[in-house]
Amino acid sequence: MAQRKQTKTTAASRFGLLLVISLYCVMPFVWLLVAAFDPGAGLFLKMPDQVDFSNFFRVFYEEDGFLWLMNSLIVCGGATLLVLVLSGFGGYALSRTQAWWKRPFLYSIILVRVIPPTALIVPLYKVMLTCNLAIAGVVRSVVPPEHFRQVMRIVGFIDGYLGLILLLATMHLPLALWIMKTFFDSVPREYEEAAIMDGATFGQRLRRVLVPLAMPGLAASGLFAFIAAWGDFLFPLTFISSPELKMLPLGIYSAFLRDSQIDYGLLAAIAVVYTAPAIIAFALARRFLVQTFGGGLKG
Amino acid sequence: MSASFTRREAWRNRFLILPSVLLLAAFVAYPAGFAVYTSLTNEALSGPAAMNPRFVGLANYAKLLTDQNFWRSLAVTFWFVLFSAIIGQLILGLMSAMLLNRRFALRPLVNAIILMPNAVPEVVAALMWASMLAAGEYGTLNNIVAWFGVDPQRWLTSFPLTMIIIVNIWRGIGFAMILMTSGLSSISDELYEAARMDGANTSQIFRRITLPLLVPTIFLYLLVSTVSTIAIFGLVFALTRGGPAGSTELIGIYIYNQSFNSYQLGYGSAVAVVVLVFSLVIGMLYVRALKVDV
16 A cells, blocks of 8 residues: 555656656747747747747848848758768778778877867868968959959858858868768678679679668768757858848847847747758767767667 | 789779868868967967068967866866766766656657757757747746746846756757666566665665666766867857856867957967867777777
8 A cells, every 4th residue: 555655656756757858848938839929929938929930930030031041051051961971971981992091090180079169160161261362362263353242252261151061071071970970880891792793893882782771870970960069159150241141040130139139939940940940950969969969889 | 813803992982082081181270280280389360460460489388277267167078068968968868868767658749859959950959949038027937936036137147147048958868868868778578677686665666776887877977078069169158259258168169269359379378288188188088988890
């Protein structure tokens, strides 16, 4: 009898604890979701008088929401693509080689992941500035002056897509290289050897054997790279200044900093637009989380 | 396989890894080295030093030792890491993992809810908490504490450090929970059964079996979360920008403010190098703890 009573209290306290933790986690979301659909939203949580999509319309028609979204997609998509290509090839090479540099390289790229980005930001700025000057020189000599600005916006390193794409890809490359290396370790060499025996070139092996086999690994590394790039705030903040290149996190940040009346409904709507892809990608990546961080990077 | 084939494969491998090496060298290794160099100069974005920076040796590091703001920032970072990552996230994450270890109807939902804060971009998290912590009697947190008879507070002004710790705990429970769940699942059920046979109660089982067997997981978690918490920038910057009066100026924000608001690049780099060295030491412990075999 006493035993049963105890189980009941345990169950109740269990439930109570979980309830408190869940409320803690979910509370901040409530305001965001309510405010995004409330045309009269303010900083405080309140029941909306009216629910509609007017905030979202304003994000896309009055503000440059579409532009911010496109910029974010271009930069993060580009960085993810680059990570996929580099980590696919690099991970394969790291898995197959037995060269002396394999071990030091793999260990030192783990260290890249622990470097706080803020600690690198100043020298990075100088590196980017130097690259930008070099590229500007080249662009100026081949492109007519009236198109100079547009071209620099694409290939520039400061205030340009290319620099930010390369930078974000590099920062998230180590994890992806490890994932792919570990992944290729588990792909038996026999598959490849069979293809070699049949006289397949490297290109054919790649298309027919390696890429199809590597799909799950590529999915994991691509998702992680995308999530990290999408959520990044420091690099866009430092390297993007022109309004044409503004990305979603900067859009939110600047809407938040406006000195005059802050339009919270608008802000919440931008935030929802920005958060949705992140949550979707996270949901997809969830099953890879434990493998990647849990057992650490163990194969 | 013939020798020429093997040699060709070796060259191709080098060629395949080369772009990655170049990018990492250009955007990580070189800047890290350059930070060390800059920290030995009086480089600045404004003032006379902007025109021709001089080599000043260890002067920046000497200045660092006597700079109250630097020490305050270190202290803020220390308490932030200790209370949010090492204590808060770990305890709540472990608790959630254990509570969710048993199957019940709502388990997937609760799991998803706890993971959600982790999935939100940091700027959005800051925005949501700006509303939560808003001052005035209509602020959400003020409404909540009002049920317990507490007067409305100006949370981010009166308790800034505590608040950013609470925000960061909120963000990290999910990650801790995932790691702890994987650690718990590797403990065999037979151990628990045997202990129960011997008449052990719940707290004994936790102290004698669960906790000791979780130690490797917890250790790994602490290393990962310590370095990632030291690196936090956007979450706190977007919420407080380090204020009021530097009370939430984590080391990352301090470096940023020194470099881009005070324009003291040389000095900012000296701080960066200190952080870099510290993180690398923890990183090396991490590498050893992983016991990776390559």
